[in-house]
Amino acid sequence: xxxxxxxxxxxxxxxxxxxxxxxxxxxxxxIQGIVDAAKAEQSPLILQVSxxxxxxxxxxYLVKLVEAAMEDTDLPICLHLDHGADFEIxxxxxxxGFTSVMIDGSxxxxxxxxxxxxxxxxxxxxxxxxxxxxxxxxxxxxxxxxVNTKDATYTDPDQAVEFVERTGVDSLAIAIxxxxxxxxxxxxxxxxxxxxxxxxxxxxxxxxxxxxxxTVLQEFVAKCNEFGGKIDGAQGCPEDMLLRAGTYGVCxxxxxxxxxxxxxxxxxxxxxxxxxxFDPRSYLGPARQAIQDMVAxxxxxxxxxxxxx
Ligand code: G3H
Ligand code: 13P
Ligand code: ZN
Numbered sequence: 001x002x003x004x005x006x007x008x009x010x011x012x013x014x015x016x017x018x019x020x021x022x023x024x025x026x027x028x029x030x031i032q033g034i035v036d037a038a039k040a041e042q043s044p045l046i047l048q049v050s051x052x053x054x055x056x057x058x059x060x061y062l063v064k065l066v067e068a069a070m071e072d073t074d075l076p077i078c079l080h081l082d083h084g085a086d087f088e089i090x091x092x093x094x095x096x097g098f099t100s101v102m103i104d105g106s107x108x109x110x111x112x113x114x115x116x117x118x119x120x121x122x123x124x125x126x127x128x129x130x131x132x133x134x135x136x137x138x139x140x141x142x143x144x145x146x147v148n149t150k151d152a153t154y155t156d157p158d159q160a161v162e163f164v165e166r167t168g169v170d171s172l173a174i175a176i177x178x179x180x181x182x183x184x185x186x187x188x189x190x191x192x193x194x195x196x197x198x199x200x201x202x203x204x205x206x207x208x209x210x211x212x213x214x215t216v217l218q219e220f221v222a223k224c225n226e227f228g229g230k231i232d233g234a235q236g237c238p239e240d241m242l243l244r245a246g247t248y249g250v251c252x253x254x255x256x257x258x259x260x261x262x263x264x265x266x267x268x269x270x271x272x273x274x275x276x277x278f279d280p281r282s283y284l285g286p287a288r289q290a291i292q293d294m295v296a297x298x299x300x301x302x303x304x305x306x307x308x309x
Contacts, residue, residue, distance in 0.1 A: 003066070003099040004076040005130045009044045010171065010207035010251040018304035019210075019246035022046035023295060024082060024256035026053045028065055029284050030263070033291025035069040035077070040292075041306040043299040045075070046100070046252065048082040051089060063097050075309075080132070082254070090120045094129045102173070106134040110159060117167040125168070132252070135163050136175030138212045157198040164203060171207040171252060174199060176245075178212035182221070182233035182257050191241045193248070200249035207251035213302075214257035215239050223265035227272040233261070239302045246304055255298055259291055266290035 009020050023034045025047050038045040047069075049062050057065075063079070070077045080100035081093040090101040103120040105113035117133040124131045136155030155174040164172060176192040199208065216236040224231050242253060270283040277283075299306045 003079045005099045006078045013251040017247040019253045020044045021303045022048045022254045029288040031065050031069050033288045034295050035073045037292045037295035039073045041299045042309045043305040046078045048080040050082045094124050100130045102132040104134050121168050130170040132171045133169040134173035138175050139179040161202045173209040178237050180212040189237045196248050208249050209252040211254045213253045220261040220265045227268035242302045262290040262294040263287045
């Protein structure tokens with residue numbers, strides 16, 4: 001079975017008022033943990049690869065690992081480029097077997113973002129690949145790019161309509177209050193549901209995307225810190241708000257940080273409790289299970305995607 005695009009997944013998610021999880025992958029254990037959760041939960045899923053992941057593991061290894069995961073589980077998998085910074089990386093992933101790419105022109109002025117996105121859309125669509133773009137700026141850290149909270153700008157609903165019409169992009173990431181990474185804004189996290197509703201009403205049936213959707217579950221921050229970590233992770237977007245966003249046309253929710261925390265907490269605990277064990281399988285096995293448990297939790301409680309295959 002070849003990789004699938006997200007088109008059918010999003011149609012079903014929109015109609016069913018739930019979201020598909022897009023989880024970042026960097027190595028075999030992360031991929032296995034995620035797909036095993038999806039299999040057990042009978043949930044759709046998207047596996048996404050950042051520029052940093054490609055640099056760390058190499059494009060070819062990630063593609064082959066995801067192919068193996070698909071063969072092993074028989075799940076339809078969409079392989080997506082996360083935060084493509086320019087045309088070249090998107091082209092490389094389109095040509096290299098991905099079925100979905102994100103061109104992130106959110107750092108550019110509106111017209112430049114449109115021009116770049118349209119160029120990627122034209123190239124990708126010609127090869128049967130779908131495209132996600134971003135309008136508005138999230139706070140937080142992704143790859144080498146840092147956006148201060150004061151520079152974050154929420155998505156303008158009218159601009160979103162014009163952007164989608166002029167680019168023909170398949171899905172749009174919007175900024176309504178989520179932020180990347182563990183070092184979220186301090187204070188009570190809020191999503192701007194009025195803005196989300198306005199965008200959904202102006203773009204009926206159109207799949208929206210939320211980035212920076214980790215909740216930074218404090219239990220896992222505490223577990224990391226109990227075993228020697230020094231993570232100052234502030235509470236991210238509450239899970240019930242994300243669940244609600246799925247009922248308003250948000251069809252894709254990106255989660256990375258919560259998986260990283262779960263994996264790191266497990267490894268720190270194992271090594272602290274078993275200081276004489278140096279077999280990597282001893283700590284990577286439980287770490288893989290921790291990823292699986294976290295993904296299953298998200299599918300049930302945040303995405304509402306369990307049983308939707
Ligand atoms: O939003 C970015 C993702 O969490 C990927 O992070 O660029 O460190 O791989 P990364
Ligand atoms: P988090 O870092 O909040 O999990 O966000 C992940 C993301 O948006 C990947 O593109
Ligand atoms: Zn992101």
